[in-house]
Amino acid sequence: MTAAAPPPVIVLVRPQLGENIGKAARAMLNFGLTEMRLVAPRDGWPNPDAGPASAGADIVLAGATVFETLAEAVADCTTIYATTVRKRGVTKPVLTPEAAARDVHANTGRSAYVFGPERSGLETDDVALAHTIVTVPINPEFGSLNLAQAVILLAYEWSKQLPTQAEGGAALASPPEVPLDPPAPHGELEELIGHLVRDLDQSGYFFPPERRDATLRTLRTTLTKTGWSHNDIRMMHGIIVALGRGKKMQ
Amino acid sequence: MTAAAPPPVIVLVRPQLGENIGKAARAMLNFGLTEMRLVAPRDGWPNPDAGPASAGADIVLAGATVFETLAEAVADCTTIYATTVRKRGVTKPVLTPEAAARDVHANTGRSAYVFGPERSGLETDDVALAHTIVTVPINPEFGSLNLAQAVILLAYEWSKQLPTQAEGGAALASPPEVPLDPPAPHGELEELIGHLVRDLDQSGYFFPPERRDATLRTLRTTLTKTGWSHNDIRMMHGIIVALGRGKKMQ
Helix, strand or coil, X not given: CCCCCCCCEEEEECCCCHHHHHHHHHHHHHCCCCCEEEECCCCCCCCCCHHHHCCXXXXXXXXXXXXXXXXXXXXXXXXXEEECCCCCCCCCCEECHHHHHHXXXXXXXXXXXXXXXXXXXXXXXXXXXXXXEECCCCCCCCCCCCHHHHHHHHHHHHHHCCCCHHHHHXXXXXXXXXXXXXXCCHHHHHHHHHHHHHHHHHHCCCCCHHHHHHHHHHHHHHHHCCCCEHHHHHHHHHHHHHHHCCCCCC | CCCCCCCCEEEEECCCCHHHHHHHHHHHHHCCXXXXXXXXXXXXXXXXCHHHHCCCXXXXXXHCEEXXXXXXXXXXXXXXXXXXXXXXXXXXXXXXXXXXXXXHHHCCCCEEEEECCCCCCCCHHHHHCCCEEECCCCCCCCCCCCHHHHHXXXXXXXXXXXXXXXXXXXXXXXXXXXXXXXXXXXXXXXXXXXXXXXXXXXXCCCCCHHHHHHHHHHHHHHHHCCCCEHHHHHHHHHHHHHHHCCCCCC
């Protein structure tokens, strides 16, 4: 029998209140999710307000890990889902929580559900790093999901689609299709982007300078959609090096 | 076409904190439910703590009606669902939120979702009055849903199953279909590969020469899987040119 897809990690980007981190932990554990990652929590970590709000979900808080950037937090994840209620100027597929959960269960690598700060939500640069956007269909005249509520809806949909034991037996008969060359963990793509951008900076590619950020975002989207594997990425490193040599070897 | 089933009313039995009544209102309105009924709220009604916690769901609170008993609160409802996480000594059908929502949409009369007090949940006598029990499948080792979370999960499932506009209903908008940048015609990818291979040939990338064909095939596979659009490909042409300049512009 093939192994089930690993549960998604829950990434909270720049969370503001410890209380909300605790509530998110509680929401996760209700539906069996235990791996929480924090990106630059505003008040540092650990936060004394988190424990009391977690209603006993200490195991989640104790295991929470802290990162400086979102890219580092999802470096070992192959598929990244940005949760947002607003439309963004980023062209990515948009899924409901239900469709995203189907995805997560079908992925072979680790998936990450990424949530923005309480007040403002994810920034465009955070969303640019994701493969897919997850949006909860909500009352267009009153969209007011808080952080823990968004977490609980995604965790609930994930747990709903866990294969039952009876279905586990059926999986023996028809193993899921495994992609031949699965996408690399995100960290590898991040290194490739870093390598490319260093060389492009040296070559004067980003011009005029004030367009650099926008061009970088476009470049990131172009590379994120590739689904490149470890081997693809290794090849692209070699290609960047070779192109950088220009015609010297001619 | 038959009329759509009316939305369920949300009945809070002996709620303790005004804050939780406000949060329940917020949870409801997020998914388009507006009719709240309160049975013997501990601190009376209206409650000054409800408004601030409702995040603007005033329409729900303003319309909330108060009853002395559950029987009176659901007197006009034809089907009554008691939400509880624990098994009770009452023999009734037990449904998931999803199955209950299917039921509610199929009912012709009004349905009521009934929730117990924060601390203790519904009493056996309350449950006895219901036709059906709704239980959220939850982590058996950590079941800790609060009132507003239970409300939001049931409201969410109800709204998910609203008939869509296409079906003559008023479903909450699913995430908008984002026009993804479609893959470019194959000829454009072919030109990109040609451009890249010319430059790589000049830089001495293909070495040893007898591996050239195999490496080219791998490169082609890597680029073919990208799904790159016209704009992606145009960007990659620019990148190849820039990298070929090396550090000349530094």
